[in-house]
Amino acid sequence: MNYLKVPLARVGAVIGPNGKTKKKLEQLSGCKLMIESEEGMIEIVEQNVKDPLKGLQLISAARAIGRGFNPEKAYKLLEMDYYLEVVDIRDYVGRSKKRLGIIRGRLIGREGKTRRIIEEMTGCDLAIQGHTVSIISDLEGLEASKVAVSMVLAGSEHGSVYKYLEGFRRRNR
16 A cells, blocks of 8 residues: 655646546556545555556656646556656755745746757656656656756756757757
8 A cells, every 4th residue: 555645736636527537547557546635645555456566657647646747647657668757946946935936937948948848859748836846758858857957957058958958869869
């Protein structure tokens, strides 16, 4: 049995309209979700599941929805080659709320440009919520997107981040 806590504001997203998202997660994983909506606690019950990895993949998918991804993107985590990485922005900026807002803005970019470029060049999906940046991607894209996100968070110029991504894209063609 595994437990997971999601932000209260995102519990509804994990359940979905009329429980649709919860049902689909259970159907894809073969596990059962017990959701305690007042606390945001989710218990994952593995019932004679053929693949023990499904329980862990379900934790990742539910966590991704809790971190701001739409369920359609989170379902990818129930496939074999997709992974979730959550980066804490506070590791780069400390506890300053003002600094957190500035750095989050740099990561998103004007009209979402920086975020869009990172997603397009690496094939990843990004969700920026609160003090975290979450990444869903396959293995190659995950490494490159983590490096790009770290570069932006550490204060690198956007130009050098884009150059790095261009190089990554050339190598992976």
